Amino acid sequence: MYKRILFSVALFFLFSSSARAYVFFPARPPADSTARDTTLEKITGFIKKISFGGVFQARYTASLVRDVDVNGMYQPDAEEVVRNSFSIKRARLQAKAQVSDRFTAAVLINLAEFSGDTKGKVLENAYISYRWNDAVNFTVGQFRPSFGLEDLYPVDIIQSMDFSNQYYAFGSNGWQSFQIGVSMFGSFNKDSKVPMKYAVSVVNGNNRNQVSDNDNGKLGTARLEFGNMNKLSLGLNGGLGAVKRQGVYALGVDVSGVIPLAPKWDLQLQSEYKQGNNHQLYYSLPDSTRSKGSVSRYIMDGVYILPNFRYKINYHKLTSIEFSMRYEYFDEDKKHDGAIRQSYIPMVSLAFLKDYGGRIQLGMQIDQYNKDIPGTKTHNSNLLIVQVQCRF
Numbered sequence: 001m002y003k004r005i006l007f008s009v010a011l012f013f014l015f016s017s018s019a020r021a022y023v024f025f026p027a028r029p030p031a032d033s034t035a036r037d038t039t040l041e042k043i044t045g046f047i048k049k050i051s052f053g054g055v056f057q058a059r060y061t062a063s064l065v066r067d068v069d070v071n072g073m074y075q076p077d078a079e080e081v082v083r084n085s086f087s088i089k090r091a092r093l094q095a096k097a098q099v100s101d102r103f104t105a106a107v108l109i110n111l112a113e114f115s116g117d118t119k120g121k122v123l124e125n126a127y128i129s130y131r132w133n134d135a136v137n138f139t140v141g142q143f144r145p146s147f148g149l150e151d152l153y154p155v156d157i158i159q160s161m162d163f164s165n166q167y168y169a170f171g172s173n174g175w176q177s178f179q180i181g182v183s184m185f186g187s188f189n190k191d192s193k194v195p196m197k198y199a200v201s202v203v204n205g206n207n208r209n210q211v212s213d214n215d216n217g218k219l220g221t222a223r224l225e226f227g228n229m230n231k232l233s234l235g236l237n238g239g240l241g242a243v244k245r246q247g248v249y250a251l252g253v254d255v256s257g258v259i260p261l262a263p264k265w266d267l268q269l270q271s272e273y274k275q276g277n278n279h280q281l282y283y284s285l286p287d288s289t290r291s292k293g294s295v296s297r298y299i300m301d302g303v304y305i306l307p308n309f310r311y312k313i314n315y316h317k318l319t320s321i322e323f324s325m326r327y328e329y330f331d332e333d334k335k336h337d338g339a340i341r342q343s344y345i346p347m348v349s350l351a352f353l354k355d356y357g358g359r360i361q362l363g364m365q366i367d368q369y370n371k372d373i374p375g376t377k378t379h380n381s382n383l384l385i386v387q388v389q390c391r392f
Helices: 002-024 039-048 111-115 165-172 279-284
Strands: 050-063 084-098 103-110 123-131 137-143 179-188 196-203 219-228 232-243 246-262 265-277 299-315 318-331 340-352 358-369 381-391
Touching: 084 111, 103 111, 165 265, 165 299, 165 318, 219 246
Parallel strands: none
Antiparallel strands: 050 084, 050 381, 084 103, 103 123, 123 137, 137 179, 179 196, 196 219, 219 232, 232 246, 246 265, 265 299, 299 318, 318 340, 340 358, 358 381
């Protein structure tokens, strides 16, 4: 009896191991084989189309202003202000599966966010895309709706130390960054002198990694882009929606392009202007401190310009040396006496391998406010940042 049981278990494990070995490492079929549609071949075809990638960013930050810590927090009465620190900025891992010629699934997580409160964090992308043709595509799940230039780039290939202040502000208000919803997008006239792209999205608008929406309102966005981003392009963005039964809006315009200066020199230019309701600020204020009127009286707007000079070089693994200087003006509460923030971010970077496979960045983040608020990040600061990046 026991011998038969042991024999059956042994056969089961032997068969399972053989099946797994065939699925992941299939033998080459005979030259005259005509079996093209077996279940196992479909499984192996699926597995072969799974790809993995990611990025790791580590940085050293030093505050050059007394009583301002490495996070830009002004602490005038603290016993000790932490003014220099090593940190892990991002440790992203992505899995992408080409399920068929039409379906794609992707998941992106940021493991660095496990170092703090993980609520609403860690999970970044989690979506399924369906491609009908160049003009009609759909995405459903958690993704970045196209509402500006910075939604079109991963953070590891931008020409600055990080995304802009307006990107994070419009992201926290549900218009940009990672949101949950559905999107339709596509392109036209790809071979013409002025190709066009579009994207239309409807999202919950309460940011990423949420169980459900926090109200019945949704945010709808649309983007039209004319031209080629590698030459010159113009983007128009607009959005309407409702938050807790009050109407909100956002709009923006952006310009980007690459201007050849010499055989080895390029000028890459990006600029954006955005305006919209700051409903996050409005609903975070106590009723007693809100000004009379609705959320329509709380408006944020900002503009930035980012020129990046790139010198292409081919020295061992070094591919380019870049010099950039981003200037940004951002007002989180335009109609009231809010804090206006101006940021200057000069940066020098060394790029290795293809598409910033390796990168060393040295830069400064200089923030100037029209007024300082003790105990907050709304205070003049000057941070020195050294960042090392590796994409895989």
